[in-house]
Amino acid sequence: MIEHDVAGLVRALREGNDEAFSRLVRIYQARIWNLTRAYVKDEEEAKDLTQDIFVTAYRSLGHLRDDAKFGGWLYQLALNHCRNRYKRLKRRGFFSNLSLDDPDHPIPLSQGDSPERQYERRNTAEAVRSAIAAMSATEKEILLLRDLQELSYEEISAILEIPLGTVKSKLNRARLALKERLRKRLE
């Protein structure tokens, strides 16, 4: 995707072109959906959350200063929504079947012994999402932005407002932590 295309769409949206908003949603919906899905794990919550994020983006576009930075701004908005939703769900015991924020106790993953590959793949994906959802907020966000969203270290540093070196060191820790959580399944 070319950044100036996005900037052009944002400018068109500011000028009242609603179709530009639909195009922006189409450009980013898969990425934001994947982010929310991995963050809160639950599909329905992720759908609701994704819609919330785009509605907020539409309504608070006036706060975006540089049209070319729409992507980073949207990710910041998305992460704020994800954090708030995650906290609320956690407070209500939504994740009570997971060992949340407890890196010393890996989540017990069920052994996928089904002969059907599709089932196995889905099962594995759910296990990976569970493991990610149970990570600490910073580790989870860095890992998702890098390994799921494929953003550069510079972009992650700008979105999370942390130094570049910290992004790299925390990313390695996050990857190692996820490896531990998935060990039983991967070995």
Place this chain on the structure above:
Amino acid sequence: MQDCTTHQSRFTAYLDRELPPLERDRLEAHLAACPACAREWRLFTLTLDQVAALRHDQPPSDLLPGIRARLARPTLWQRLRDLVRHPDFSLSLPAATATVVAAMAVGLFLKMGLQPQLPHQPAPSVPGPVAAHRPAPIAVADSGLAAMSHQDGAFFSHARAAHPPMAPELAPLHPDIFITVRATSPHDLSLLHDALAERQLAARPTGPHGLVLHLDPLDLPLLREALGDREAVVFPPESVIPGYPHPKKPLTVAIRLR
């Protein structure tokens, strides 16, 4: 001699080809000589593959229409502003009248020192549209204190039972927020209940036209979302404005469809 942990702390830099040549050679030599670290490296790359596989997950097809539908609805703030500008007395007056009459009845009981009516004996001044379905009598409280309760869609007074503890469904309610929603179809109550449930807001019916829920003030935006574009009157109106300093939590919200 570097230990295994040090080598593993460089996995990401190695993957990104950011290690200086000397360190890269050391790590590669270690991975060739140490089966444990070689296994960890394999698991490390497998983990990244598993995360990358999540990228193929496609969003639901109705995401954009859902966003459009939400944007088409006026925000609660806009609805409140409209209500202030164009008050709809046809909807709020009956609720206000019923509340005032009920409050007067309670005041009269307290002033005269009379035992309040039991739930199966409706207070004369308060109409009870579904009085026949009211629960069995509750033991009269020794304190004689009256409390307002919302049962079967009508407000009435009854005793605060001390012994034994009152059943949850009969416990007195003291709503902090009253919301009267204009009903447009017979399914409105269940639709509203579902909309609340979708947002993890557990509401329980108080009759054919009422719901009650307890929620954190921070969750008021969720309640606003659940109300959607329904026409509603909120009392006190300022209670749902973001930043309003609620004195307690959780809040009890009584919703009534009319």
